[in-house]
Amino acid sequence: MKAVTFHGERDVRVERVEDPRIQHPADVIIRVTTGAICGSDLHLYHNAIPGLLPGHIIGHEYVGVVEEVGSQVTAFRKGERVVGAFHVACGRCRMCRREAYNQCEHGGVLGYGIAFGDLAGTQAEYARIPFADTTLRRVPDGLTDEQALFSGDILTTAYGAVANSGLQPGETVAVIGCGPVGIMAVQSALAMGASKVFAVDLVRERTDLAEKLGAVPVPSGEVNPSSRILNGTDGEGVDVVIEAVGGSPTLKLAFELVRGGGRISAVGVTAEDTFAYPLMNSLTKDVTFRIGLANIHRDMDATLALVRGGRIDPTVVVSHRLPLSQAAEGYRLFDKREASKVILDGSL
Ligand code: NAD
Ligand code: ZN
Ligand code: ZN
Incomplete structure (x- = not known):
């Protein structure tokens, strides 16, 4: 063959x-x-x-x-x-x-x-x-x-990341990365009852696709994602962040976007061994952080x-x-x- x-x-x-x-x-x-x-x-x-x-x-x-x-x-x-x-x-x-x-x-x-x-x-x-x-x-x-x-x-990876976050109907979500996995995380979060999904990507065509599917586009090459999402959530931050890129910069961003008491669920793959965990931020904000394979x-x-x-x-x-x-x-x-x-x- x-x-x-x-x-x-x-x-x-x-x-x-x-x-x-x-x-x-x-x-x-x-x-x-x-x-x-x-x-x-x-x-x-x-x-x-x-x-x-x-x-x-x-x-x-x-x-x-x-x-x-x-x-x-x-x-x-x-x-x-x-x-x-x-x-x-x-x-x-x-x-x-x-x-x-x-x-x-x-x-x-x-x-x-x-x-x-x-x-x-x-x-x-x-x-x-x-x-x-x-x-x-x-x-x-x-x-x-x-x-x-x-x-x-990839669909089940994305869905599983949302399921692992414990998303409840009516909650707000930010998905970081709108590659195939991120796009499917947007779709999964909406299907599971999210009230609002922010879709973050450096590439505008990718956030445009997310917008067509019902997300609020956050083209992070053009706008500051933290201020855009804080503004869009009455200054609170989102209930749930899905990280679908991999590596330190986007994990760090996830801690900025999540509200106090919120959850981060990461699936991005990286070759980095370690990540400088934002300990004080996480402690004071009472953040739940989860990462894992599909x-x-x-x-x-x-x-x-x-x-x-x-x-x-x-x-x-x-x-x-x-x-x-x-x-x-x-x-x-x-x-x-x-x-x-x-x-x-x-x-x-
Ligand atoms: P992809 O490379 O096609 O998409 C990544 C997206 O992230 C791109 O649209 C890119 O523009 C965007 N991006 C890169 N840097 C960014 C930044 N700083 N801010 C915002 N956006 C940024 O990958 P994919 O197929 O969508 O998969 C996403 C990740 O999930 C990959 O790391 C992949 O290996 C991983 N993955 C993990 C599992 C698992 O079991 N955990 C399974 C499948 C895929
Ligand atoms: Zn694969
Ligand atoms: Zn077995």
Whole structure:
């Protein structure tokens, strides 16, 4: 089969590789019908992930059709359309039993190299999905591949960040970063009953899109986000801040935007080891700060239902649709920010 493989910094290729096969009775082999390039794939593209060997198949956003099932798989049959989480979880260990699927003792991330379980990725014609009963969901009737796709990663990441904040109906929210994850955090917060969502990004086109979806745009390249948001909340600050960029500057901003007694929920990935925590500000303001990886298995059914019910349209972020054979061009465009989200369709 053909697959997208990693060869070094900014060097990904579409190559002929061996077909995947069932390695464990809980595996399923899928024929990938639609995939995408994720913001997290750019960390690989920049050679910033240790333990990624040349030739490793990458990618972890996928929808497909079940081709073959292992003997322990009970939930799926050949021919069914499925969407899956970007990280796999066994469903049986201590962590999974606590619904901490992102902490699974046997877990890993598809297409992310040795440090993440050494699992081949899904930017390929076929892929092996471990622990399929836990990791996959049937695509609900009536949903296209593209509508279902993001429940396996960025939509559910965004939704989970809002859920982790404990958002109550009627509360105000600021989302920092309006990339695909931030846009979906805006959509999730509105769907979960936020009264007002401020959308902060340096790039005006990105806050324009958030505005179309119902947010108050805060183009932070042009206006001071702190004064804009304090003014917009009677001087209080927002109840909840969602940080969807990654790194110190935007975490620092989150502490400025949150009201006394409010909550910050961060999902942005960063290579920084430490962050100068604003201890006195946090102490006096009684701020709750939470950061963590997405817990897709916990929230995937909820996001699929919101998409199916027409409450969230995740396809608004898609700017490019390319065949798998043009994946290298897709990575280039996405890396240069000429594409906001690249779909790789199943064709070659
Ligand atoms: P992206 O890079 O496409 O979007 C980031 C956005 O932040 C861009 O629109 C950019 O203009 C904006 N931005 C950058 N600096 C800013 C600043 N100082 N102030 C305001 N806006 C700023 O990324 P994405 O795909 O939307 O993902 C967002 C983050 O979430 C990434 O770090 C990604 O790796 C992470 N992520 C985390 C998980 C998880 O499990 N925690 C899962 C998926 C993605
Ligand atoms: Zn991802
Ligand atoms: Zn587990």
